[in-house]
Amino acid sequence: MTGYRYHEQHTPPPARQVTDVAVERFEHIFEVDPKLMTAHVAQQLFPNWDTLRIAASRGDHLEWMHRHWAYQVISAQELLDEIESEQPG
Amino acid sequence: MTDVPPRQSPAPEEQAGGAADTGHNGGNGHSPVTVEFLSEWRNAAYNCYSSGHKFCREVCPVMQVTRNENHTPTAFHANVVAMEQGELTVEDVAEDYVNCTQCGACELRCPNTLFTGDFYRFRTRTVDLVKRMRALAVDNGVHQPGYQRWNELTDERSHEPVLGDTPVSQEHVRDWAGGLDIPIGGETVLFVDCEAAFYRTSLPRAVAQILRRAGYEFGLMTEQWCCGGPAAEMGYRDQARRFAEHNLADWRAAGVRRVLVLDPHDYITFTEDYPEFFGDDFDIEIVLVVELLAQLIAEGRLTPTVPIERTITYHDPCRLNKRKGVWQEPRQILGAIPGLTFHDVDRVTQWSYCSGAGAGLPIERPEIARKISENRMDEAAQLEVDTLVSACPWSERPLAEAGQDRAIDVVDIHELLAESLGIDVGGRTRA
Ligand code: SF4
Ligand code: SF4
Numbered sequence: 001m002t003g004y005r006y007h008e009q010h011t012p013p014p015a016r017q018v019t020d021v022a023v024e025r026f027e028h029i030f031e032v033d034p035k036l037m038t039a040h041v042a043q044q045l046f047p048n049w050d051t052l053r054i055a056a057s058r059g060d061h062l063e064w065m066h067r068h069w070a071y072q073v074i075s076a077q078e079l080l081d082e083i084e085s086e087q088p089g
Numbered sequence: 090m091t092d093v094p095p096r097q098s099p100a101p102e103e104q105a106g107g108a109a110d111t112g113h114n115g116g117n118g119h120s121p122v123t124v125e126f127l128s129e130w131r132n133a134a135y136n137c138y139s140s141g142h143k144f145c146r147e148v149c150p151v152m153q154v155t156r157n158e159n160h161t162p163t164a165f166h167a168n169v170v171a172m173e174q175g176e177l178t179v180e181d182v183a184e185d186y187v188n189c190t191q192c193g194a195c196e197l198r199c200p201n202t203l204f205t206g207d208f209y210r211f212r213t214r215t216v217d218l219v220k221r222m223r224a225l226a227v228d229n230g231v232h233q234p235g236y237q238r239w240n241e242l243t244d245e246r247s248h249e250p251v252l253g254d255t256p257v258s259q260e261h262v263r264d265w266a267g268g269l270d271i272p273i274g275g276e277t278v279l280f281v282d283c284e285a286a287f288y289r290t291s292l293p294r295a296v297a298q299i300l301r302r303a304g305y306e307f308g309l310m311t312e313q314w315c316c317g318g319p320a321a322e323m324g325y326r327d328q329a330r331r332f333a334e335h336n337l338a339d340w341r342a343a344g345v346r347r348v349l350v351l352d353p354h355d356y357i358t359f360t361e362d363y364p365e366f367f368g369d370d371f372d373i374e375i376v377l378v379v380e381l382l383a384q385l386i387a388e389g390r391l392t393p394t395v396p397i398e399r400t401i402t403y404h405d406p407c408r409l410n411k412r413k414g415v416w417q418e419p420r421q422i423l424g425a426i427p428g429l430t431f432h433d434v435d436r437v438t439q440w441s442y443c444s445g446a447g448a449g450l451p452i453e454r455p456e457i458a459r460k461i462s463e464n465r466m467d468e469a470a471q472l473e474v475d476t477l478v479s480a481c482p483w484s485e486r487p488l489a490e491a492g493q494d495r496a497i498d499v500v501d502i503h504e505l506l507a508e509s510l511g512i513d514v515g516g517r518t519r520a
Binding site for chain 2 (some may be wrong): 001003005029041049052055064
């Protein structure tokens with residue numbers, strides 16, 4: 001198995017521009033375009049494991065929240081569509 | 090985020106702390122080293138202070154016990170703001186920062202990590218802040234007596250004084266391996282933390298014999314010292330670095346390419362502190378044993394067959410689950426052991442659990458650490474289990490003590506696997 005290696009961890013996959021302000025390096029994980037993070041707050045050194053850990057933890061946490069409190073999970077768009085369909089004429 | 094003028098090219102160490110130029114250096118009569126600290130941590134501190142939502146509060150194991158607002162991650166950040174404003178000094182706040190096990194729950198649960206940290210590549214770093222504030226205190230001559238004594242003894246003996254009045258020493262660091270004929274050196278070495286090397290010797294013996302059973306070759310270090318992590322956690326950074334330099338030199342001299350780590354605390358030290366000390370020069374691969382064993386089982390190189398008739402739950406060690414996101418592999422190992430009845434608690438619920446054993450809390454605040462251990466074992470008792478399995482030697486001593494009153498055994502996952510492989514590990518589980 002491959003363990004932790006410094007050079008691997010500090011070599012992120014190439015960034016693909018996905019919008020004017022966002023890039024994607026790992027599938028479904030979006031990051032602000034680093035060009036926008038130079039004036040007020042500098043980005044931190046971010047090994048790959050940390051990006052992946054946070055993204056995975058977010059998914060786990062949302063799933064946990066849904067499991068404990070959500071009767072049903074719907075997208076915001078579904079909600080908007082429902083509101084629109086209820087509005088008269 | 091604060092509205093401050095940019096600097097042309099931020100220094101790398103400032104990037105690590107997340108600060109671009111502030112224009113405000115927080116002079117206010119602080120020492121130069123404090124001014125530098127405030128410059129590095131100002132943005133992070135204001136980021137929390139202006140958020141102030143305290144999602145971090147109830148997951149904090151110390152806060153659950155003390156209910157003292159000065160022990161919250163929010164306060165740890167707000168103090169930096171107050172220092173920067175000239176309202177407080179490091180002498181005023183240093184003692185508050187002992188109230189932390191560096192478990193990482195708060196910084197992971199903080200929305201500025203969990204929901205935006207990966208997006209901005211800027212997350213809440215309470216653990217680093219606590220480490221840095223402790224170091225700042227030491228740099229300003231403010232010592233916590235327990236930490237100071239512990240690190241003096243570690244410096245004298247090259248290992249932590251885990252046996253209390255019985256001294257530990259360099260000549261005994263490999264005693265745990267007696268009769269196992271493990272070679273010295275080689276491309277891969279097993280690093281054994283101070284607690285396991287001197288106190289819970291059954292653990293490294295279990296790991297060594299499991300690896301041998303799988304045909305996995307490894308050796309031991311020529312002269313292993315403490316990893317230096319505890320010194321870094323308690324603020325003795327120069328000592329931590331000296332120890333790190335020694336171990337790295339030992340690895341280099343023996344041609345080591347890979348270090349196997351059985352202790353989650355060492356895993357943090359080697360994958361966070363050593364990279365910070367050595368940067369690009371850190372070319373040693375670090376392998377977590379619990380991940381390696383899960384893989385060896387998946388590949389069919391290890392097949393546990395001896396049934397273990399126990400009703401268990403698993404304690405997610407903070408430094409694996411919260412700080413590294415390692416929670417699946419231990420469950421894969423437990424799933425492969427026949428006979429177990431497993432009452433699991435999911436890893437998100439366990440974000441608010443802790444053994445209390447981390448970052449020197451038992452040295453300076455033993456009563457708080459003990460209450461955290463008791464809280465953890467109360468959670469286990471509700472599951473009506475007879476055994477709690479952990480993957481962290483430092484958690485096992487305090488949890489075992491708390492388990493006695495509740496008739497719950499505390500067993501190490503590596504030792505449990507060895508038992509199911511039919512290995513009689515030898516060694517001892519206490520001093
Ligand atoms: S640490 Fe995070 S969750 Fe806690 S108060 Fe600060 S910003 Fe909010
Ligand atoms: S790292 Fe753990 S103990 Fe320390 S403040 Fe955060 S939650 Fe509390």
